[in-house]
Amino acid sequence: MQHLSIFPILIPLLFGALMLLPPISRDINSQRVTSIIGTLFLLISSAVLLYKINTDGVQLYALGGWQAPFGIALVADKVSSLLVLLTAFLSFCVMLYAVAGQDRGGAYFHPLFMFQIMGINGAFLTGDIFNLFVFFEVLLIASYALLIHAGGKQKTQAALHYVILNLVGSSLFLFGLGILYGTLGTLNMADMAIKVGELQGETATLAKTGALLLLVVFGLKAAMLPMHFWLPKTYASASAPVAALFAIMTKVGIYSIFRVYTVIFGEHAGELANIATPWLWPLALLTIAIGSIGVFASPSLKILSANLVIVSSGSLLACAAINSAAATSAALYYMVHSTLASAGLFLLADVMARQRGKAEDRFVRSRPFVQPRLLGFAFAISALALIGMPPLSGFVGKIMILQATQSTAQTMWVWPLILIGSLAALITFSRAGTTLFWRHNGTVANEAIPAKTTEIISIALLLLASPILVLFGGDISEFTQQAADYLHDIQSSAYDLLPGVTQ
Template sequence: MSHLAIAPILIPLCAGILLLLFRYLPIQLRRGFALAVTLVQLLVASLLLIKVSDGTILSYALGNWSAPFGIVLVVDRLAAWMLLVTTLLAPFPLLHACRGTDTQGQHFHVLYQLQLMGLSGAFLTGDLFNLFVFFEVLLLASYGLILHGGGRRRTESSLHYVVLNLAGSSLFLIAVGTLYGLYGTLNMADLALKMATTPAENLGPARAAALLLFGVFALKAALVPLYLWLPRAYAHTSAPVAALFAIMTKVGAYSLLRTSTLMFGAQAGGLSWLYIPWLLPLALATLLLGLLGALAARDLREQAAYLVVASVGTLLTAFALPGSDALAAGLYYLPHSTFAAAALFLLAEAISQARGTQGDRFEPGSAMPGAAWLGGLFFALTNSCCSRRRWITPCGPGFGLLSWAAACWPSLPWPAPAACSSSAPSPMWIRT
């Protein structure tokens, strides 16, 4: 049994503890250490991806308690892919934070590592209760990160995030408890086996628990109507945190994909494809509302936050469509949109600093220094957002609807490039 499977959890955990222990060392040393650790995690994730690239699925029994009695970590292609995306993203916000954000509050680097630990754990675990635990780990770290630096507006908008996620966690626990009561196991593979033969009298409670789970994951993924916490929380937190949180909505999307394919797939009997009739319309509505929000945004960071919502809509639309082509397109779109959204948050801060008192609000101002650089980068980035989709006129009030129509138009099953086709165009109307 290779111990590599648990390394993505242990490395950030140990790094976080070390950073906490040595918090009185000079900041430069701690920054260097944190960056080095994220690079090691990238290396481990790449190794894991290479290991599973021939189709093997690694199962790691914690404490050598065999499944379904003990908790397992499972590395399949999807888990390794999500790990790689997270570890590819992680060094960049950290690098940005090292330019001053990390000293605006306490324990930034500790929380950052614990956040990475929670993310890795959520992708790796093969146990539903363990998934809850890692959700809690990443949420607790995220509460600290989102409030990092403080300030009235940040505290106010982050409070929604905290309260909603606390409610979500309680619902998660209720769903997990119900499933345990019905099936006597929380190992996802074992659950999948037992769900296939759910007796008729248990179908009702099983459905209710499954849909509660759906609600929890939809809240994490910021699906309509549970996306309202996202735009303000992301717009008002610090730029590196918002950039890292571009991956947070994808944890919800990942959980939806994992449960809907493993536990509620074709073989699940009375629970087959339980999520799909909910997922598709809600994902399309999310896409539409995200785009409308991006149009109505009053500043660049708020717009970037709405683009995150729209990208979740696109992603989950791809996940809701039948067939492996749409799934593959969604999995291709996932890192692309994550990187683009993260870069947009980082750039928004640079633009807002360059514009001085106007910040990143959409209002005319005097020429900003470095306009050619910032404008060029912004242009390249918005093009990058668009590169995977059909060209839609990027301005005008109708483009949200148009893009929605483009999303629906190629009748099911969707051809692969089209599933990527409707990400969010960014109206380029910020004045330099």
Template sequence: MSHLAILPFLLPIISGLLLMLPPLQNSIQRQRIFSVASGVVLVIASAWLLAVTAEQGTQLYALGNWQAPYGIVLVVDPLASLLLLLTSILCLAVLMYACAGEDQTGMYYHTLILLLVAGVNGAFMTGDLFNLFVCFEILLIASYALLIHGGGKQKTQASLHYVILNLVGSSIFLFALGMLYATLGTLNIADMARRLHQLPSDDLILVQAAGMMLLIVFGLKSAMLPLHFWLARTYSSASAPVAAMFAIMTKVGIYSIFRVHTVIFGEHAGELANMAQSWLWPIALLTLALGSIGALASANLRLLTANMVIVSVGTLLIGAALGRADASAAAFYYLLHTTLVSAAMFLIADLVARQRGKAGDRFVAARCMRQRDLLGGLYFIAAIAMVGMPPLSGFIGKALLLQAAQTFAEMVWIWPVLLIASLFGIIALSRAGTTLFWRVSGQCNGEGDKAASIQILAIVLLLACSPLLTLFAGPITDYARQAADVLHDPALSVDALLPSLSLGAE
């Protein structure tokens, strides 16, 4: 059993704890060097794990060598390895950006970011629902502190609402886990899928209720309609690197929907097969539509970016609603794209706000920015990618989702909503760019804070991933399809994860 599989979870925890000890705690420069170095090592470990998974298949790591379904097992399949690398790249960029001074606005910034990453990575790797709950709590506790990092009335109000909603979600999660364990006798995801076929008909209604409760919990985490109302205010009030890091958190909810409602309650679940699909269809389309309207109505760039995150949630839910491997593969590719581009746009909004004086990133006339050409170029690339225009990765992701709609009914519902939402995004981002970079009051006299080189480098790192996703679209989409095939095939997502039971059956 290789210990490589546990590194993406263990490394950020150990690094975060070491940052709280002398001599690192006493020097902000040492903290920065150590945290960025940890981010680089995390990217290398995640990339290495992805290569191993691509070559050898799903990696299992049984903690304490207690085998599934009785022990705690980490499962690194193609989907998990892809998302681990995504999280690692995002973490590195956020840590780099914060080194320009954001990490001095409060205590333990680097530690909290690394603990948040540990929770996210653990959620992607865990093989059972109880440890998914545990990882949710780890990332949520870190996010509570990060959201209020630096203080301020607006952050405090947004943090209070965020904490209350997630406490409610955690309570529902626990009730659902209790119902599932009482009826199925296990919380291991693969074992639950196996035992679902042996369930007495009298218990089906309890499992169905618990499954729908999980959909509510994951819907709250992913900000799907009507549980989306917290996201725009929360993300727009957070500091820029924190908002950028939060771009991955809605994807944890989306991932959980794919994992639970495909492996456990997918097409092979007998009487409970695809029980969430009839709900996901209208929710996905309405989330997409409402996010687009919110983008048009946004008063500043951070709020616009937050609403575009809601648009991306609706787009990803379309892939979940279709419930086929090709649609899931398209959603996974689009997930990579939208997470990185949304994070970059939050960072760009921060630099724009710093150079426009009291106007901030609001869509009003303001003084000329000191680095208008540089920031305008970065904004243009991010906007093109975000709305899905060629030749960047957003276009490929949306094209794959449109292609996944096979029947006439699917095309009638998906194509108009997705294309009109893209049009609304073009209008909103075009208006934003025109106002921010062209409506200038007074002369350009070089005032305002100049962006640090490491901040620009962090944004370039995130934006460079979009053309790379386009340039290597072939192998990346092939790997995404492999991830989707593993998710949808019980022989790979269930039987292969329970070797002890399989050997016993033989």
């Protein structure tokens, strides 16, 4: 059990490499079986890891026996293990959908899928900022190829913008790392958290420059205004399984903001204490606002889903700006909800598009659905969850965010924007539902393709997560509060992860 922390990285790496070798690489059915088994193993190991962390506490894994801050360290705490389990569940559901036929659009879908999961899990588990950069690059390289899966001019154009922006982001990431290493002499997060409070004068100013460069990079990953413009077109042009998996990509950036600017540049950081907060406040609120406008203007269900991802990113960034344990707890709960609900809507939009002929998922009059009752029920559940209506998890998550505001000023800014975002989603989903299900021309299209069994199961699992998050809301919110308390406790977050270092 001592190696459990590396399993979420090792499992997708080994299964991805296995599928590059013959005879599995030559047989799509063998790749499908291998991928399902791999994601199932990942889900089980991630659940066991979460259980172990919940019962035994934080687990530090030093690769090769080299202890931090000199070696490569993985840190499995309640925050990272929760997000690893979220990634594992999402990947299992998405893979169930993909094996129904979406994986045939291009070569190497299954290995690339596994390598991207490896990068995402590595980003959540690493205890070193340089290795955070490494895992960012792993997941990005895989995402570049997955984005153009199935080809097409629109996919290629969206991929080009996505690649260029992320290459710029990677360059800024390296500049920021170089500056921080030059000023602190370490890139281990726990070690940095201890040393950053000692910086003064010009050295502190230089370190602040590096920290703000990282904020730009993480903001790009998180689709924070003004670096959000790549997301709607990119997500809408991707194939359904890829877009659904991408639902957690922005969460990697948001997680990095929470981890770096709470543990390293938190209240204890002397001259650099809370340096991200003045920037996060206006940008988070503007991200919610621009996302809500995008929701209103969405011409199709996929673009609506993408704009809702921007709104959720803004809401989570607002929690980071509030910078309290209660806000972090609310963010963790809402992160789980929004990731699964958004992924479910991306998959549902694809099923609906295949049954509407040339109209696809656009909000225009078209032929009726082959499975109107099934799709209508799934659409209603998805809409209620993403709007934030009771009794589903979106309502609970938004209530937790609203309750986390600490001052009158915070309440005056956060409450109206969160509620306006929900109103925008309510109006748009009402318009979309009316058009998609009630305004028909003629009969069912000849080219309409009914949803397959594994596709229905995949969407059902993602949508069922919302009521389950409510049914077990007390236990889950207690867990997220404990995770948030640990993240905000520098004594636990730093000194406990550096054997031999004392206060």
